[in-house]
Amino acid sequence: MIELSHVGLRYDGGPEVLSDISLTIEQGSFHYLMGSSGSGKTSLMRLLHMGKLPSRGHITMFDEDVAKSSRPKRAALRNNIGVIFQDFRLLHHLSIYDNVALPLRLLDQPEKKIKSAVTEMIKWIGLGEYGHVRPPFLSGGQQQRVAIARAIITKPKILLADEPTGSLDDPMGDSIMKLFEELNKRGMALIVATHNKGTVERFPHPLLKLKAGHLV
Numbered sequence: 001m002i003e004l005s006h007v008g009l010r011y012d013g014g015p016e017v018l019s020d021i022s023l024t025i026e027q028g029s030f031h032y033l034m035g036s037s038g039s040g041k042t043s044l045m046r047l048l049h050m051g052k053l054p055s056r057g058h059i060t061m062f063d064e065d066v067a068k069s070s071r072p073k074r075a076a077l078r079n080n081i082g083v084i085f086q087d088f089r090l091l092h093h094l095s096i097y098d099n100v101a102l103p104l105r106l107l108d109q110p111e112k113k114i115k116s117a118v119t120e121m122i123k124w125i126g127l128g129e130y131g132h133v134r135p136p137f138l139s140g141g142q143q144q145r146v147a148i149a150r151a152i153i154t155k156p157k158i159l160l161a162d163e164p165t166g167s168l169d170d171p172m173g174d175s176i177m178k179l180f181e182e183l184n185k186r187g188m189a190l191i192v193a194t195h196n197k198g199t200v201e202r203f204p205h206p207l208l209k210l211k212a213g214h215l216v
């Protein structure tokens with residue numbers, strides 16, 4: 001679904017923070033992205049959801065060359081990708097329901113369809129009673145679940161999660177990993193950036209390892 005070929009990334013003409021990255025993300029795969037702080041995990045995630053374009057090399061998404069795609073084409077490709085950001089980025093002035101509904105509203109879906117999808121989704125993440133609550137009143141683990149719900153409400157083919165269990169204790173982190181495995185069983189490809197070795201041992205999947213911007 002996604003192919004990177006000899007990709008490099010630099011920010012504003014600075015040094016390369018990613019160098020010569022080549023990798024393929026297949027349908028239904030599950031990878032961890034590991035590496036110490038500053039090794040380039042978040043930057044690689046940015047390339048994968050087209051938040052950044054590579055400064056060299058090629059990225060193909062669903063057989064389209066990303067750099068040669070028009071903005072509308074890129075936006076359409078982006079709809080295949082769900083992202084859970086390291087800092088959640090929930091909208092604190094909106095209810096849980098409205099946070100999860102937002103991507104569907106941006107796609108102009110009818111409110112009736114949105115209601116059934118969002119109601120089912122917040123039940124699935126175990127927050128069925130919290131639809132009217134705003135994010136600041138939830139625990140870190142609950143907010144993480146809302147971020148997951150918002151990322152997958154449009155049924156993306158790929159889910160990118162940047163250190164999703166980083167700020168959670170083990171039981172909370174493991175319950176997030178179980179949600180991810182359930183999504184993966186339904187056919188979604190996942191890339192989970194983490195440096196939690198315990199998580200990787202309890203939920204084994206292939207590793208992509210970054211060291212100073214190189215895949216090793």
Ligand SMILES: Nc1ncnc2c1ncn2[C@@H]1O[C@H](COP(=O)(O)OP(=O)(O)O)[C@@H](O)[C@H]1O
Binds near residue numbers: 035036039042043044
């Ligand atoms: N927006 C940015 N502008 C300039 N440099 C950045 C930016 N984001 C990250 N970097 C640099 O890129 C390198 C990789 O960072 P990052 O991708 O955040 O790594 P990780 O997520 O593994 O901690 C670091 O040297 C960092 O300082």
Ligand SMILES: [Mg+2]
Binds near residue numbers: 041043086
């Ligand atoms: Mg990071």
